Amino acid sequence: MKITRELKTGIFAVVVIGLFIWGYNFLKGLNMFDGPLKTYKTEYANVQGLNTASVVTINGVEVGKVVNIEFDKAPERRGHLIVEFSVENDFEFSKKSIAKIYSASLMGGKSLAIVPSYEGEMAEPGDYLSGEIESDIFSSVTEKLNPLQAKVENVIVSADSLMVGLNDIIDAKSRKSIKESIAQLNSVVSNFKQVSQSVNTLVKNNEEKLGKTLNNAEVMTKNLAKLSDTLSNANIGSMVKNLETTVTSINAILTNVEQGKGSLGKLMKDDGMYTNLTNASKELEELLNEMKLHPKRFVHFSLFGKKDKGYKPEVEKKQ
Template sequence: MKISRELKTGIVSVSVIALFIWGYNFMKGLNLFDGQLKTYYTEYNNVQGLNTASVVTINGVDVGKVVDIKFNKDPKKRGQLIVEFSVVNDFQFSKKSVAKIYSASLMGGKSLAIIPSYEGEMAVPGDNLKGEIESDIFSSVTEKLNPLQAKVEHVIVSADSLMTGLNNTLDYEARENVKLSLERLNVSILNIQDLTVSLNKMVQKNGDKLESTLSNAEVLTANLAKLSDTLVNANFGVTVKNLETSIASINSILANLEAGEGTMGKLLTDDEMYLNLTNASKELEELLREVKLHPKRFVHLSVFGKKDKGYNPEVEPEQENKE
């Protein structure tokens, strides 16, 4: 049987159209030879480079493709993107599952992973899942560097303003003074270094003496420690008690003296007794003077039996001497 040219042309045309339709759907992530597709939706503010035909995975297993990405037509959600993806596998997950965009490789390719949840009502085709974006290494670094960059820029601006203010504040004379102060500070540092060197030489030269001094100090410290132990172990209670008793006795004696009790108290407080003692002392002094000047009036010696004439106070001392 001979096939006409027209039939051949029709068969080729249909084959080309079918191949074109299959290729178009395959590029969109749809395979006409797969079973019934389950289509789900999710929303993002930014898809981070996700495109149609990107792989959809569950626990690392490819289960579908991203079918379409389009803008939300709702005026309240203007600018948000609706991602439509298909799942071929019969794996069941709930409506609380999360569709997360992640980096499939370091080259920047993006894929969509379903983080399954098994709580609540199971998801059915056409449901909307919560969308999330996983930060990759570069995004994390960028997010952390952006605030740091802002702070560094602020610090640079502040430092520039400070330097400008210093330049405006410090005139030529002030700058020269600052320069002179720095030079003096440098000289002081050099002097301190020289002093340190001198001290090191002194320590090295007098090392034996310093060691001997430290040894003596150690011995002195040990002796003081022993003395402290001795004082601690001494019976201070009895000593203090005896001292308190003695002080109480002295206070009692002083109180009696102040009250005029006893001979010493009367001497200290009785004016009449003091005057009597003073007068008696004066009379005794006059008596001793009289005995010294006229001993014959008080002492009579008769060696040869001479009669004692007795004492006559009216007779002058000169006449007595003549006799």
């Protein structure tokens, strides 16, 4: 049987079309030779760069691919994306499992991982799974740097405002005053340095004397410590108590004297006694004077037993 050119052309065209359809579906993640696929769906507000033919994994094992991504047509879910993915083996998981988008590499490629759960009713093809997005290292760094960036911007704005304010406040005269103050401060620092050097020289020259002084101070401290121990061992309490008793007695005596009690008190308070004592003292003084002037009036004695003639007052001779 002879095959005509038209038949060959037709067969070739069919094969090319079939290969094109297979290739197109293969690029979309569908393998037409695997038979009917089990597909599931999930929904995201942002797919983070996930596309068709992205790998689907379970526990790190590739089990399928992303089949289709389309916008949700429901008015209340406008803008959300429905992701349909396939699972090419008989692995079972429940409807509580999670479909999580994650970064497969540092280059930014995204993949879909099913975090399986085995509680509750098992998922059937066409069921929706809960969708989550795992933050990659760049997203985490960006999330942490955004607040820091805002704070840095605020600091820069505040610093700029401060510099503008300083420029407005510090005019030429103020800047000159600041320069003069800095020059004076440098002079003070220089003087302090000279004083410090002088003190160092003084200490170095009198190092031996300072050492002796410190030794003497140490000896004095030890002596004071010994004296303190001696005073501590002494019966200070008894001495203080005796001193208090003595002071109390003296106060009592002074009180009696002040009130005119006793001989000393009467002497100090009784004017008559004072007058009598004064008169007696005066008479005694006159008597002593008389004895000095006329001793014969008071003393009479004879070595030979001569009879005492008695005292006869002398008559003063008239001139």
